[in-house]
Amino acid sequence: MALGAHLCxxxxxxxxxxxxxxxxxESMAEILARPIPRVxxxxxxxxxxxxxxxxxxxxxxxxxxxxxLGADSLSLxxxxxxxxxxxxxxxxxxxxxxxxxxxxxLRHPAxxxxxxxxxxxxxxxxxxxxxxxxxxxxxxxxxxxVRRRFGRLAGLQLTIVGDILHSxxxxxxxxxxxxxxxxxxxxxxxxxxxxxxxxxxxxRVCHDLTEALRGADVVMALRIQKERQDRGLxxxxxxxxxxxxxxxxxxxxxxxxxVLLHPGPVNRGVELAPELLDRPEAAVDSQVRAGVAxxxxxxxxxxxxxxxxx
Amino acid sequence: MGLAEKAxxxxxxxxxxxxxxxxHEIVERHGGTGGLWLVGIRRRGVPLAQRLAREINAFEGxxxxxxxxxxxxxxxxxxxxxxxxxxxxxxxxxxPGGKTIVLVDDVLFTGRTVRAALDxxxxxxxxxxxxxxxxxDRGHRELPIRADYVxxxxxxxxREVIEVRVREIDLRDEVAxxxxx
Numbered sequence: 001m002a003l004g005a006h007l008c009x010x011x012x013x014x015x016x017x018x019x020x021x022x023x024x025x026e027s028m029a030e031i032l033a034r035p036i037p038r039v040x041x042x043x044x045x046x047x048x049x050x051x052x053x054x055x056x057x058x059x060x061x062x063x064x065x066x067x068x069l070g071a072d073s074l075s076l077x078x079x080x081x082x083x084x085x086x087x088x089x090x091x092x093x094x095x096x097x098x099x100x101x102x103x104x105x106l107r108h109p110a111x112x113x114x115x116x117x118x119x120x121x122x123x124x125x126x127x128x129x130x131x132x133x134x135x136x137x138x139x140x141x142x143x144x145x146v147r148r149r150f151g152r153l154a155g156l157q158l159t160i161v162g163d164i165l166h167s168x169x170x171x172x173x174x175x176x177x178x179x180x181x182x183x184x185x186x187x188x189x190x191x192x193x194x195x196x197x198x199x200x201x202x203x204r205v206c207h208d209l210t211e212a213l214r215g216a217d218v219v220m221a222l223r224i225q226k227e228r229q230d231r232g233l234x235x236x237x238x239x240x241x242x243x244x245x246x247x248x249x250x251x252x253x254x255x256x257x258x259v260l261l262h263p264g265p266v267n268r269g270v271e272l273a274p275e276l277l278d279r280p281e282a283a284v285d286s287q288v289r290a291g292v293a294x295x296x297x298x299x300x301x302x303x304x305x306x307x308x309x310x
Numbered sequence: 311m312g313l314a315e316k317a318x319x320x321x322x323x324x325x326x327x328x329x330x331x332x333x334h335e336i337v338e339r340h341g342g343t344g345g346l347w348l349v350g351i352r353r354r355g356v357p358l359a360q361r362l363a364r365e366i367n368a369f370e371g372x373x374x375x376x377x378x379x380x381x382x383x384x385x386x387x388x389x390x391x392x393x394x395x396x397x398x399x400x401x402x403x404x405x406p407g408g409k410t411i412v413l414v415d416d417v418l419f420t421g422r423t424v425r426a427a428l429d430x431x432x433x434x435x436x437x438x439x440x441x442x443x444x445x446x447d448r449g450h451r452e453l454p455i456r457a458d459y460v461x462x463x464x465x466x467x468x469r470e471v472i473e474v475r476v477r478e479i480d481l482r483d484e485v486a487x488x489x490x491x
Contacts, residue, residue, distance in 0.1 A: 020396075023396070024396070024397045026399060027380065027397040027398060027399045027400075028397070030399050030400055030401075031383075031400075034433070034434060035435075036433060038433070039383040039384065039430075039433065040383070040384060040429070041382075041383035041384070069383075297397075300383070300397065
């Protein structure tokens with residue numbers, strides 16, 4: 001399936017749909033490399049950025065993507081965390097529409113929030129992360145970054161290390177990479193990497209770090225999300241580092257020159273040894289740059305190419 | 311709405327002759343090839359620009375640099391169109407500042423494509439001069455735009471459609487007039 005009226009989840013996109021977005025993002029990357037990175041493609045459009053959770057990379061890259069396409073962006077940081085679900089979200093989306101917004105970019109702590117907003121069918125909704133469910137634009141930028149590094153995707157192996165259970169990034173990225181023919185291995189503490197996570201995401205689960213890293217062309221370390229750890233499923237930061245933290249020695253099990261991804265922000269010295277970020281294999285900065293191009297592609301395709309016919 | 315082919319108005323030889331003449335006109339008017347770029351408007355302007363460069367190379371011994379311009383993000387008619395054109399890539403041989411740029415396209419009609427191309431081009435830098443070369447000028451301008459080099463002027467009615475087919479994309483070289491039936 002190609003990109004539809006909304007982007008709530010990567011379940012909505014098949015391999016061709018993902019490739020369409022990545023190819024469009026390549027064109028957008030060329031614009032971003034210009035002295036004046038700006039085109040008038042979405043002039044006169046307004047994008048409402050609705051963030052019920054903290055964000056640096058995602059929100060700012062959506063803002064930059066709007067600017068580069070000539071659209072206006074309106075940030076509505078929902079300061080209160082008491083808003084969880086239901087009417088207030090719906091009312092806010094209605095208000096956004098009433099204010100003249102042409103699309104909503106939504107980050108929300110409740111899984112399924114984007115889908116709920118999309119069911120209103122008032123305007124295109126782009127999920128910028130909903131609870132532990134999905135973060136489709138992050139997954140697309142991860143795939144974009146890896147495709148650029150290797151020039152291909154099929155036949156590569158990706159190993160994701162961390163708290164898979166609570167990670168919308170892991171879920172969306174595993175789905176996206178698997179759909180593009182990448183072999184995906186999930187690794188981390190058994191409490192947060194249940195065996196049943198594998199089949200659901202088209203991946204293999206392996207609780208032995210060295211074994212999981214063997215043959216990996218791409219290694220993704222997940223952030224230990226303190227804000228989603230209230231059930232005592234993870235050991236302390238020190239224990240996590242000792243058992244699952246990635247450093248140069250452990251990464252030696254992966255393919256030489258394996259690319260290192262991290263969705264950010266990095267807990268330095270917990271899931272990643274700080275020196276790893278300075279190595280050329282670390283693609284964290286490329287990921288951030290790719291994020292703007294990919295979000296430009298998604299905004300443009302939903303708003304201008306008729307996909308967002310809502 | 312279907313399209314029926316009414317007549318083929320240029321064959322491979324005629325297209326070749328027109329491009330050869332245009333290539334001479336370009337070099338004559340520019341006084342050589344120094345600082346001259348040929349920039350094709352995607353998609354069919356690109357192979358035409360490449361052919362003009364080959365023609366110029368044949369008698370000047372020098373091929374001007376070629377650029378490719380994608381104007382999708384600059385168009386003003388997208389919302390009225392039913393198709394969803396893919397966003398292509400713009401490739402330039404460097405900074406267009408100070409260059410003489412000959413924009414190349416297959417058909418000049420309303421002028422809106424050229425308007426978009428001019429906007430796209432000046433966003434990339436400040437050329438010394440921009441000229442326009444088209445294989446077919448079919449009239450019906452909606453903007454104050456004219457071509458500097460024309461392969462063939464073809465009077466048309468608005469109902470008609472001009473299809474330029476090029477080997478690189480359409481597997482053969484010809485220009486046809488189509489009628490909406």
